[in-house]
Amino acid sequence: MKPKFAIGDIVAVEGYKDRIFYVDERRKVEASDKHCVSKYVEYDLTDAINGEWIEADEEDMRLVCREEASEDFLWNYDMTNYPEPTSTAFRYTEINYVREEAVGMAKEPKETPKTARAESAQEVAKRKRETDGLLDEYNDYMRLYESFGDAEYKTKADGVLAKMRREAGE
Structure with missing residues (x-):
């Protein structure tokens, strides 16, 4: 079972319209029950613009560009009408805000800042x-x-x- 996507590739995911994600990690999974054994590849993805983290199966993903061309792709990518995150999933851009709020130091900003990568x-x-x-x-x-x-x-x-x-x- 050879994975379709490499670490660093930019992909689109079914159900996340007009959004793009970096492939951060992939896992080859072998699950079994008393009836069968199934093998598949699971991916950890980070939204290239707002940092939201999600998991996706290979069959739900579509290649946008390979890692070698990702910087060029993002240089020309129009981010003006980029959709807001659709789930309540944890976003890496919230790490500092969550920690500060937990100790009562600051409130979360109204807008999620752009990721350092963007x-x-x-x-x-x-x-x-x-x-x-x-x-x-x-x-x-x-x-x-x-x-x-x-x-x-x-x-x-x-x-x-x-x-x-x-x-x-x-």
Whole structure:
């Protein structure tokens, strides 16, 4: 029995419309009773946006993207109308609030904060867009320089290249 999904893959789960989850863990289960033995794979999943934790069976899951492409996928993912959690399941983003409330230090906020993974993905997406813009600008100036031979285009291209190097060195 080979699992369909790897750790780190992003999947959709039946019953959780328009939501995406990271595969955190998988278990090969062999259950038996007096009539039969059944083998299946069970997964622990974390909502990629709000951190809700759920369990799901393999047949209820659909691959959205593999782990290698998950960062790129989240960079371009539109989170504006992302659904709220549908169950009362425990969410990792609530860990600190639960502990503080238990000792009477603070109340749970009205909105669940974004997970660190989602914030990181947004920051990476922003940097990627900025880099892509600079590369486009550099390529445009170099094409103009090659077409017309005007040294001003080469100077501007060199300036863009210097800016990319400064930002890469940060």
